[in-house]
Amino acid sequence: MTRLLIGKDGFTLPIELVTSTQAILARKRSGKSYTASVQAEELLRHKQQIATIDPTGAWWGLRSSAAGDGPGYPVVVFGGDHADAPLEPHAGRMLATALVEHGFSAIFDVGLMVTEDQIRFTSDFSSEHP
Structure with a gap:
């Protein structure tokens, strides 16, 4: 069974994490973002x-190596200062469908949006069932 190495102490999680909520x-x-990024790196x-x-x-930063001097993982960035494509608040449902239909990995940077737009995008994205 494939395991994801999450901690320096050898802590692992099953690959089935990818289909879990x-x-x-x-x-x-306290390290929430770090923990999530380690999981993401292992999944990628x-x-x-x-x-x-x-x-x-x-x-x-997932797109560059840990040292920052080479390529990282193939993820598409929508929105933010490092965007491959813009991110519109009303595009949540459409992008959720595209993600499922085309199977690419993506980062949706909502950091430059006002709170109401962040909520709209996240709600629409999360509630879409393609």
Whole structure:
């Protein structure tokens, strides 16, 4: 069974995590984003699809190597300062459908949107059932 290496101490999770719903809950500045990015890197390393709604504008870094001097993972970035394509607040349903139909990995950077637009995109994206 394929396992995802999540911690330096050898902690692993099953590859089936990719089809599970999960939440990472903790106090501010306790490592939630780091934990999620490690999981994402492991899934991408095992050629699994990921989709991330990024309110911080930091996830685009998956496209470069850990040292920052080479290529990283093939993810498309929508929105934010490092966008491959713009991200419109009303595009959540359409992009969710495209993600399922075409199987690419993506980061949806909502960090430059006002709160109401972040909520609209996330709600529409999350509720679409292609």
